[in-house]
Amino acid sequence: MKGKPHLMIKSKRNFPDFKYFYSIIEWKLPAISPRKRATSKAQTVADMASAAKKRVPKVVFDYVEGSALDEIGSARSAAAYSRVQFNSKIMRDVTTVDSSETIFGKKVDLPIIFAPTGYTRLMHHVGESAVAAVAANNNLIYTLSTMGTTSPAELAAAVPHVHRWFQLYVMQNREDSLAIIKQARENNFQVLVLTVDTPVSGLRLRDFRNGLTIPPRIRLTTVFSIARKPIWWLNLFTTKKLEFAAFRGWDKSLVELAATIFSPNITFTDVEWLRKEWEGQIIVKGVQSVADAIELTKLGVDGIVLSNHGGRQLDRGPVPLEILPEVVKAVGKKVDVFIDGSIMSGQDAYAAIALGAKAVLVGRAYLYGVMADGERGVEKVIEILRRDFVNTMALTGNRTLKEVRESGAVIRSMVEK
Numbered sequence: 001m002k003g004k005p006h007l008m009i010k011s012k013r014n015f016p017d018f019k020y021f022y023s024i025i026e027w028k029l030p031a032i033s034p035r036k037r038a039t040s041k042a043q044t045v046a047d048m049a050s051a052a053k054k055r056v057p058k059v060v061f062d063y064v065e066g067s068a069l070d071e072i073g074s075a076r077s078a079a080a081y082s083r084v085q086f087n088s089k090i091m092r093d094v095t096t097v098d099s100s101e102t103i104f105g106k107k108v109d110l111p112i113i114f115a116p117t118g119y120t121r122l123m124h125h126v127g128e129s130a131v132a133a134v135a136a137n138n139n140l141i142y143t144l145s146t147m148g149t150t151s152p153a154e155l156a157a158a159v160p161h162v163h164r165w166f167q168l169y170v171m172q173n174r175e176d177s178l179a180i181i182k183q184a185r186e187n188n189f190q191v192l193v194l195t196v197d198t199p200v201s202g203l204r205l206r207d208f209r210n211g212l213t214i215p216p217r218i219r220l221t222t223v224f225s226i227a228r229k230p231i232w233w234l235n236l237f238t239t240k241k242l243e244f245a246a247f248r249g250w251d252k253s254l255v256e257l258a259a260t261i262f263s264p265n266i267t268f269t270d271v272e273w274l275r276k277e278w279e280g281q282i283i284v285k286g287v288q289s290v291a292d293a294i295e296l297t298k299l300g301v302d303g304i305v306l307s308n309h310g311g312r313q314l315d316r317g318p319v320p321l322e323i324l325p326e327v328v329k330a331v332g333k334k335v336d337v338f339i340d341g342s343i344m345s346g347q348d349a350y351a352a353i354a355l356g357a358k359a360v361l362v363g364r365a366y367l368y369g370v371m372a373d374g375e376r377g378v379e380k381v382i383e384i385l386r387r388d389f390v391n392t393m394a395l396t397g398n399r400t401l402k403e404v405r406e407s408g409a410v411i412r413s414m415v416e417k
Contacts, residue, residue: 039373039380045344045365048381052371056232057225059210060122064367066206067311073319074311077342080321083412084351089397097393098400099386101359103336104191104281104302106163109139110386111353111401115340115361116167116193118147121242123371125235129158130375131366136162138382143167143193143361146180146261151245156187165191167285169198170270172263181277192278193305194271197286199264202313271299283338288318293327296335303336303358310341310363321352322411328356346388353401354409 030037038051053061067074101111114135121127128142128150135142136159143165144155152166166184171177184192225233236242274282284296285305293304306320306327320339328337339352340361349360365385369377398404 035373036376039377042372042380042384045368045381045384048365048372048377048384049368051373051377052368055229055373056123056371057229059207059212059225060232061371062206062210063119063204063212064123064364064371066204067315068202068204068313069315071311071315073308073315073317074342076316076319077308077311077321078344080319080411080413081342081344081348081351084321084355084409085412086350086354086392086396086409087407088395089407092397092399094394094397094399096399097390099390099393101401103141103359106141106190107139108141108163108359110349110382110389111357111359112140112349112382112385112389113165113338113359113361114140114142114366115363116143116145116148116195117363117367118145118244119149120145120367120370121149121239123367124374125239126374127370128155131370131378132159132162132164133375134366134378134382135159137379138386139163140382141165144189147244149242149245152183152187152189154245156189164189165193165283167193167195168274169195169261170263170266170274171261172265174273176261178277185278189280191281191283191302192274193283193285194274195285195309196266197288197307197309197313198262199266200262202309202315204312268295268299271296271301275300283336285340286313287327288314288320288323290323290326290330293331293337297331301335303338304331305338305340305361306357307340307361321355324352324355324357332356346385346390347392349385349389350392350404351409353404354407355411356405
């Protein structure tokens with residue numbers, strides 16, 4: 001304004017305070033290992049996936065990343081999570097947030113279960129045992145696959161205190177299934193997870209193009225792959241033979257193996273048969289409709305997993321998250337309803353819990369971690385998922401999972417139509 005002096009504020013200079021200067025210096029030396037550096041800097045599962053891509057051959061990364069045919073199913077599942085809108089409450093005391101859940105009488109620290117994944121030693125030379133160790137250290141559940149590269153006995157010996165479930169395929173020869181069940185029973189696996197969405201193998205074009213086999217074949221292109229990923233190949237050559245632990249002695253392609261293991265004549269009567277053969281809880285994984293969920297509930301299963309197999313079987317099938325609320329409404333008071341597929345963050349896990357799931361199963365997420373940095377990489381993935389999940393609970397004003405489910409969430413595409 002006219003007539004008033006123009007003010008200019010300046011900083012007051014002091015002699016440098018060396019004590020303060022010393023206190024703000026980061027004295028921790030940077031990690032020398034590229035793996036450790038990438039792991040320590042990772043803030044998302046996508047960061048771990050980027051690190052993983054640099055560590056393993058293309059054929060391995062594509063096996064984890066890829067889905068069936070045009071990979072539309074997996075993309076739709078991921079998109080569904082991005083459309084979830086959380087309901088939020090304000091002015092709640094969230095000083096203490098409890099993310100624990102009790103599943104079949106066992107209290108775990110997060111409603112996040114390690115899903116069964118085949119060929120885990122293909123991703124990292126320690127394989128299933130490294131992942132199970134992280135589950136044990138974090139009081140979580142680990143599920144060993146029938147197609148695992150570590151046997152039930154080996155896993156039980158390596159990580160004796162982990163909450164362990166076993167995933168089963170009903171094979172063409174039912175006696176083969178009984179032999180696998182016997183291994184799980186003798187090694188104190190607590191829950192049987194029956195996968196039913198594989199009457200035949202899905203058509204995974206990335207694997208066909210890459211010529212994926214277990215163990216990997218040595219071809220001319222392999223020489224170039226070794227040159228690019230020498231550490232991975234060194235671990236492969238200097239550790240025990242890579243094979244399906246439950247089928248030792250097999251040396252066939254994945255397609256040939258699947259044709260023997262997967263049973264095209266599986267029916268609901270197999271659930272009744274399995275109930276007679278297994279004394280513990282039974283979960284059926286691969287449910288994709290309300291009608292099938294109701295039918296399985298009538299058969300007395302203890303839980304179901306809404307799953308499209310990560311989009312790796314039927315492409316363009318139902319999106320598990322989109323049918324979750326309806327399934328929970330139909331059977332949720334009679335059986336535990338779990339869900340898997342495209343869960344890549346703590347907020348994705350929160351979305352499923354808010355929509356009624358008992359817990360979520362994660363597969364690709366932890367495989368990115370194990371490919372990137374072994375056990376340490378899996379630990380980082382769980383750290384990221386836990387951080388995001390607990391943070392979201394606090395920001396939505398929910399202190400327990402019961403409150404999360406009561407608050408709920410909506411899938412915007414469903415609301416807006």
